[in-house]
Amino acid sequence: MKAITILQPWASLIACGKKQIETRSWPTKYRGPIAIHAGARFDRKLWNLSLVDPIRNTFDNLGYGRNRNDLPLGAVIAIADLIACEEMTMDKIVAWRDVYGKAEIAFGDFQPGRYAWILENVRQIKPVPAKGMQRLWEWEGCNQAAAKTI
Secondary structure (H helix, E strand, C coil): EEEEEEEEEEEHHHHCCCCCCCEEECCCCCCEEEEEEEEEECCCHHHHHHHHHHHHHHHCCCCCCCCEEEEEEEEEEEEEEEEEEEEEHHHHHHHHHHHHCHHHHHHHCCCCEEEEEEEEEEEEEEEEECCCCCCCCCCCCCHHCCEECC
């Protein structure tokens, strides 16, 4: 199964269904199931910004608390379906704010010229330890994940 490594807290926002679009600087033609891998590093710079309150509040509401150590690292934590990859334009950004909500836009790097990877049918799983890689990569642990769906 194809996989993508995403830093925390972004990976957990996808796993819990609060982030439906992953933004990247590069496109993909791949469509289909994709494993969401929480990278071994945490986006510490983001966590220390005051703008992180919407993210922390989202985790509070989900029962995670504000301790970043509660979030898994170095593991596949969800399976999703990658249904589209679209280049961002100002028109799309404005329109998607109405479709997906302001939080979705706040949870990504929506700048013209970047790419929006649209995810559906996200299934959170119990974390399966895995070593991530850059870009899309093949995850061999997909059979383990089937038995660990939350």
